[in-house]
Every structure is written in C-alpha cells, then in structure tokens.
Amino acid sequence: MKLTSINELEELRRVISSKDPDKPCIAVCGGPGCLAKQCLNVRDAFINEVSARGLSGKVDIKTTGCHGYCELGPIALIYPQGIFYQRLAVDDVAEVIEETIVNENILNRLLYTDEKTRKPIKNGNDIPFYNKQMQLILGNNSRIDPHSPEDYLAVGGYTALAKVLGSMKPENVIGEVKKSGLRGRGGGGFPTGRKWESTRNTQDDIKYVICNADEGDPGAFMDRSILEGNPHSVLEGMIICAYAIGSNEGYVYVRNEYPLAVSNIKTAIKQARELGLLGEDILGSGFTFDVKVNRGGGAFICGESTALMASLEGKPGEPRAKYIHTSDKGLWDKPSNLNNVETFANIPLIINKGAEWYAGIGTESSKGTKVFSLVGKINNTGLVEVPMGMRLREIIYDIGGGIPGGKAFKAVQTGGPSGGCIPESLIDLPVDYDRLMEAGSMMGSGGMIVMDEDTCMVDVANYFTHFLQEESCGKCVPCREGLFQMGGILTRITEGRGRMEDLALIKDLAGMLGDASLCGLGKTAANPVLSTLKYFEDEYLAHISDGKCPAGVCKNLITYGINPGNCTGCGLCLKKCPAGAITGERKQPHTLNTGNCIKCGICYDVCRFSAVVKE
C-alpha cells in the first residue's frame, strides 16, 4: 500500500496500534551473539510448539535484533509482562509455552539471578546490566521485528519524518540538529548539524547522503546491531537528512561480512518504497529521495570518508587529501554528506522529542547516548548504551559486572584499534569525546576492550600497531613506512631486543605520524603506543633494561620452571609437554629442562598444585 499523505500514515499507525496490547509475544533475540548460540533453533522450536498446541495466531513469535546482553544468549523477552528469559535451550521451549504463556507462571530457573542478592529477576529492565543503561537507540531492538515496518510504526516510527515533511523547513531541521549538540558517532565526533549545514549551503543539483556502515574495528558490532535490529530507524534518519540538505539520492555502504545487515536494510528500503516513504513524492510532500545499498569488501580503511567514496565510485579504497571538503566535492565530485549508522539513528529521536530534551542528556560537549561494545576481560560481554559522561567505572563494574576470575583491572582500550589504553588511575573518567581525547584515547566508534592484570601493555601496543600496519592502505609514506618501523621496534622490545634509544625513536615516529599522515588512520595510529608508553612506561623499561615481561606474556622474556616444594610428582605436566622438556620419577619432584622448553605454557595451565612457575 502506498501512502500518499501524512494523514494516511497516521491512519495506518492507528490501525496497527489498535491491536490487542495484551496478546502474548515472544521476542527471541537474533543478534550476532545469540545467533552464535543457536538461537534460531530455539525460535523454530517456539514456532513449532505454538502451532502444535493450536496457539498459532494467539501468540506472536518475533526474531529481533540484538538485545545487548550477549553473554546470556539465547535470550527471549516475553510480552506483555516483559519477562526476561536467558540461556534458553530447545528443551526449555515446551515448558515456557505451557507455564508462562498458557498458565502465566514464571519459570525462575530461566530468569537471571542477581549476583549480589542471589534472587531471580523477572523483568529485563531490573537487571543491573540494563537498569544503568539508557537505551534510546537500542531499546526498540527488543520490541520490533526488523522485517516488519508495522512494528516500527507501532513504536512511533516515521513520526519524525512526518513532522519534518509536514511542518518543518530544511533550515529548521538543521537548526534543531545543531541545537541538539549531536556529534558524529563514527569516529571523528564532528558536529552533525554543522556538517549538514555546509552540505546544504553548497549549491548543486545533485547531492548525496551516505550512511557509513563499514564498521571495520575488530570486536565492534554496534552499527551492525542497529542495522540488523532496527533498519527503518537508520533509513528515517537518512531521509530526514536528505530533506534537510536537499538531496535526492543516498547510499548505504555496508560491509559484505554483514549479510544479515545487508539483507535487512535492503528489505527495509523495499518496504519503505512500497509504503511511499522512499521514492518520488514521499507522503505527498513533493520531496523525492531514494537509497541504494553498496556492499564494501570489508577493508578497515574503506570506513574513512574519502576512501569510502572512492570505493563507492568503483575505485581502490584509498583516502585523498581533504583540503576540499566532501561537503563541497565528495562522491563523484558532488556535495556529499556522510554519517555513521548510529548518528542517523539518533535523528528521529531528536526531531520527535526536541533538541532541548536531547541536549539535556550527556555532558557539556557530548550529548545524548553512546552505544559501546564491551568486550575483553569482562563478565558481561555485549552491547551497552549509556548517556555520555558516564564514568568508566560504572560501565565496567556496574554494567559490565567487573573482571572475571577475580583478576585485577589493568586498562581499558577505547575507540577501536587506534584508540588509547586508559589505566586504572583514570577509571573514574567520564566518557565523553573530549575527556577521552585528553586522556590520550578517543571515542572512536565505541569499541571498549577491557584488559586484566595478565595483559602485557607492550604486547597490546604491538598488536594494535601491527593491525593498523596491515590495514593501512600504504598510500602515504608516514603511515606506511612509519607503522612498518614502529611495528618492528615494538616487536623487538617484546622479544627482549629493545634498546633505550627506542623510546625516543617511538616518540619521534609518533609525532610524525600524527602530523604528516594523509588520513585519520595514520594520524591516530600512534595512540596505542603513546598511551601505553605514557601510563605503563615501567613495563617498557622492564622489557628493555631488565629483560622481563612483568605480565608474563612475552614468550622470549619468560622462563618456566618447577618449584620442587609444590611438585607432587603427579606426572601430568610430563605427559602433556609437547617438547619433552620435563623429566622426573613418579611421586618425585619433576624438573623442567629450560633448554628444550618451547614456552607453550601447557605445564603451567595443567598443574593442579601451582608447582609450575613462570618468571
């Protein structure tokens, strides 16, 4: 059905919303984490069970986007009560239908149990992981089926578009976005309203709106989850942007490794066209805009704005100098406005609730919420959305549940591969664009990798430097040659061949990278090494002057041995050692021959008496 006016849209919304609000609905999370835990089998079991009991049509079953708490997958929310069931298996399904849907009983064993009170928690919103969050962007993921525009309309979807087309001039839209204080969520944190304004002010018949869904950071899946779980919200943001800047054509550049995101956004585009929300004369307003999807090869550098546009043009994905802004000459030399997925997803919210409401969330310089992907040495791995300005401690301990295995927190790396590592002493840092920058890191697109005491910071710097070296396009000398040499120096230090002069050389290289590189990759590439050198210089020194790796990570710098006092002579290590480096009689203390040891650490892991020591 094609809607030809705003009234028709509101009429449709009224029809959809008048459905029975008490009809049971099981929303099974279909996000990346749950998918990996076979959630689709659980969903299918629900569908089969419901139809076997003749309940088809009486219970809705939805596959939704990511709910965030990946650690507990497969997850399902049971509406209307909002019951949160976790770690579901196919075997649980019959009981859930019988007890919870038919008899309206709660199955305590499937609920989340609070760590502190040891009490089961019924409602998802009361779980500590969720109740400190502010899920303005992700919240609808657990309510809507991404394939259903009706679901999106039911939660207020496209009201912002109707408001914009019906009652706002493009200048007012831009004014509102400017006033909201929204800054780009893709990395640079550039004020979105200002970007829109400069693209609007460039005169041209053709302008482009581009959505950056390249998301090349390892371990990050914020944009993927928004695009998979709520594609219409991104689309709505893009249409509003197009109206504001005067564009009729748009692109979503999404990496090929995200097949579900590709297919969900494509479906959403098709549905929006059928509903008259995309295409010619949108909702009878006379405004025309359409969107194409372009699949990127998944190179990290293709997320950079000019490289992305080159790639869209079918050229190699390499950056170019940006002295002429893409708002003047971008894609095919036409004025282009590029924003990140999450940036676009914020737009409907700002229009609906108003810039002032939005600007009331967050800190002086950073407004609204930010989605982070919390990974590494953390109990609750997953996606979290918090208001800007929340302290790292709250994110890591209150939401993330702290460090597993009773280990000590050491550092958190924010901002993706070229972010910096923030030490324990700064754990109360409020997370916003500027405070992270001051601390030598950055917001980036919202990666957060937590590290515990067993992490060697030189090894971390070495890892990220090599990642960036491999992902560099190699076009400009500072980044290509600079990162190559930087990687060599760091490897040398982790192998115990470092020299004191290396520290000065690292700083010289870092300064040059930041000053002279062509694009953002090279400009920020020294963050991991500079921040670790700043906060963990003693570890560098231990590697260089003492030939020791304090965290016991760098192979060349550790030796394994057996403490005869603790060894019971059980022989387990002897049996497991792949190098035959351990000898000894049963029930007698064993010996480890360092010369043969290949430092695989197996003996250390298998010994039950802590007799194997590592120094």
Place this chain on the structure above:
Amino acid sequence: MPGNTQKPNGNMVTFLLNGAEVQADPNWSLLEAIQFYGIDIPTLCHNEGLTPYGVCRLCVVEIENGTRAKLVISCMHPVTGGLKVRTHSNRVIKTRKMIMELLIARCPGSKKLQDMASRLELKEVRFEPLNDDCILCGLCVRMCDEQMAARAIGFAGRGADRYITTPFDINSEECRKCGACMYICPVCELRCQGPQAETTLCSGCINTEPVCAQNFDDAMCFMVPCLSCVKGPDDVK
C-alpha cells in the same frame, strides 16, 4: 630547484608567508605560491607535469588558522586569503627529517634521496637499511597514465605490501616499452631486475644497442649511459 614561472592572473589573494605579506593567484597550490617567491622546500612525489598525488609528505608546511597550527602538504593545499604559512618551522623541519629518515631506510641506494637527505641535514638513520627499490611515490604510474596514455602500470597490495606492477603481474600489452617510468623514477638506479623477469616494466635493456643484457648477466638497468650497472658502460666489450 623547480620554480614557478607561471604568470599570476587577475584576482590575487593576500597571505602571510614566513611573516611577509605576499600575494598569489588563488588557483595555485600553496607549493606553487611558495616556489613563486623563491623559497626552496623539498618535494618528491610532485612533478609539474603530473597531477598532484600528495603521498611523500615532504612538502609539509605549517599553517595557522585562529589559535590552532597544523601541518598540511603544500602541493595540494589551495592558496586562500589570510593564511599564515611557515615553510621552515621547527615542527616542519622535524617532520621532514623523520620522513626522510624512513625513506632512506627503505631505499638507501637512491642518489636522489641521499642528496635530499643531505640538504635536510639528516645525519643519522636509526633504522636498518632495507635496500628496497621503490618508495611508491607513484610518479611512474602517473607518468605512464597521464603523459604516455598507456596505463600499463599501477599499484597493487596494501600497507607495507604495496607495490608497483602491471595488471595481473605479467608483461603488459599496454606497455610500449617507452621507458618513461624509468626516466622519472627517483630510485630507479636500483629498480630494474633485468630482462628475465616476467614483471620487468620496460625491457629497455633488450632494445638498446649494444644490448646490455647480452653482455652482463647481472645487468641491473638499461639506461644509456648505464647509471648503476655493476660494471659500468666502459666495460662493454
């Protein structure tokens, strides 16, 4: 030193160059304006006859707008009124030297690079020499495309594995063996691997008289007179 001999036309803009108020044609690049005023700054990937590519970053200068100063590459930055430009600030010199140090480490055998390094007063290279034969300045690629209209060579690979090659790494039909790439290359003294390699770019060594390659098994280049071949032109039998 390359100079800018273009006549400025019409509406000039005024900006500060090393403290002096100067005027320049707004269609010029900053580099052109700087050269117009006779100031020498190093360039490597730049050539007047080719489209600027902006990758060696040796032509950096410091510009100030408002309270913030930053480095930009002059070969691609436009001249705009009110700019404050410094061509030899400490930050600029330090950056150029560091870049030069990296280039020398990559291709220590290049006479051109060595000369530039000595002009920058680079005294020490703190990296192991890699003895490579290309700094990926892209001059050859642009020469081949823009002046020879052959498009026989291009870039392949990424990051540190980037290299110059022909399509599919085999002898290219498009290549007319004109040798223009070798002519413009700043490190080509060590570039050619001889005629045997499938990937050889120009095969000039088979085309010249006397045929270098027949006389020297270890011929490394085909330029006449031969510049760096192990034995030298006098040894030709």
